[in-house]
Amino acid sequence: MIVIESAAEMRAWSWARKKDGKTIGFVPTMGALHEGHLSLMRVAVRNNDVVVASIFVNPTQFAPTEDFNTYPRTFEADKAKCEACGVHAVYAPRASGMYPQGYATYVNVERITDRLCGKSRPHFFRGVATVVTKLFNAVLPDRAYFGQKDAQQCAVIRRMVRDLDFGIEIVERPTVREEDGLAMSSRNAYLSAEDRAKALALSKALEAAKDLVVSGERDPMRIIAAVRNRLDTIDIDYVELVDAEEITPLDKVEGNVLLAIAAWVGGTRLIDNIKLEVSRQ
Numbered sequence: 001m002i003v004i005e006s007a008a009e010m011r012a013w014s015w016a017r018k019k020d021g022k023t024i025g026f027v028p029t030m031g032a033l034h035e036g037h038l039s040l041m042r043v044a045v046r047n048n049d050v051v052v053a054s055i056f057v058n059p060t061q062f063a064p065t066e067d068f069n070t071y072p073r074t075f076e077a078d079k080a081k082c083e084a085c086g087v088h089a090v091y092a093p094r095a096s097g098m099y100p101q102g103y104a105t106y107v108n109v110e111r112i113t114d115r116l117c118g119k120s121r122p123h124f125f126r127g128v129a130t131v132v133t134k135l136f137n138a139v140l141p142d143r144a145y146f147g148q149k150d151a152q153q154c155a156v157i158r159r160m161v162r163d164l165d166f167g168i169e170i171v172e173r174p175t176v177r178e179e180d181g182l183a184m185s186s187r188n189a190y191l192s193a194e195d196r197a198k199a200l201a202l203s204k205a206l207e208a209a210k211d212l213v214v215s216g217e218r219d220p221m222r223i224i225a226a227v228r229n230r231l232d233t234i235d236i237d238y239v240e241l242v243d244a245e246e247i248t249p250l251d252k253v254e255g256n257v258l259l260a261i262a263a264w265v266g267g268t269r270l271i272d273n274i275k276l277e278v279s280r281q
């Protein structure tokens with residue numbers, strides 16, 4: 001496994017593989033790798049000739065008040081995990097190479113970034129769309145793998161790839177959870193034992209909402225209220241029930257439904273979601 005630090009070198013590596021007719025799978029990450037990330041790498045290794053994983057804590061998707069400086073950085077351990085998964089190249093660009101003095105170009109995906117995380121973190125998707133564009137231009141993947149854990153991010157990337165003609169297949173994979181249901185996240189490392197126990201309320205509330213839908217409930221307000229009830233010990237940022245592609249509110253729970261939560265547990269902002277396919281009456 002090779003570690004590559006510059007976009008020029010990354011592109012040259014990928015072109016050489018493409019010339020040999022090889023397909024390239026790509027898994028973008030911010031490092032502090034856990035089983036959620038590794039599940040994406042393993043499926044990428046199964047379905048492509050070569051696989052690149054990127055490790056880059058992207059400053060443009062953090063607001064000045066957020067955790068860019070304290071975000072966990074575990075590069076040596078991450079490299080070993082990538083290698084164990086069968087990844088062929090780790091792309092770990094430097095921030096100064098990605099955003100040199102005078103950097104001025106950003107990618108904005110409109111409308112589907114207005115709600116959920118886009119509303120509470122207005123800078124966030126501009127940073128994500130910009131860095132993913134730059135990573136795609138360096139790695140030149142045929143397929144790129146993202147986790148449903150960040151469902152709005154998946155919708156944003158799919159829309160960007162479609163709108164800007166990237167010609168890259170976006171593969172969304174299920175959320176990997178701890179045994180008790182907590183969605184794996186690099187930010188779980190911030191949680192105290194007490195917060196870790198409180199954080200379980202997110203996945204439990206989503207499961208309860210799913211049961212309500214399965215038993216026939218179709219009123220979004222009643223489902224949102226039930227979820228909020230179960231989150232009464234933590235500080236909710238949002239609970240929203242939206243169309244999973246357009247990220248717009250639903251009058252009725254039907255179609256491709258995304259139920260998404262963001263909440264503060266201690267000082268840590270956690271997100272989780274479920275998707276439900278509900279046939280239209």
Ligand code: AMP
Nearest residue numbers: 029030031036146147149150175176184
């Ligand atoms: P991050 O390092 O948090 O930027 O995440 C990199 C990729 O891993 C994104 O596509 C995430 O959606 C995905 N990911 C993060 N946590 C999980 C998880 N628990 N299960 C599946 N994918 C995940």
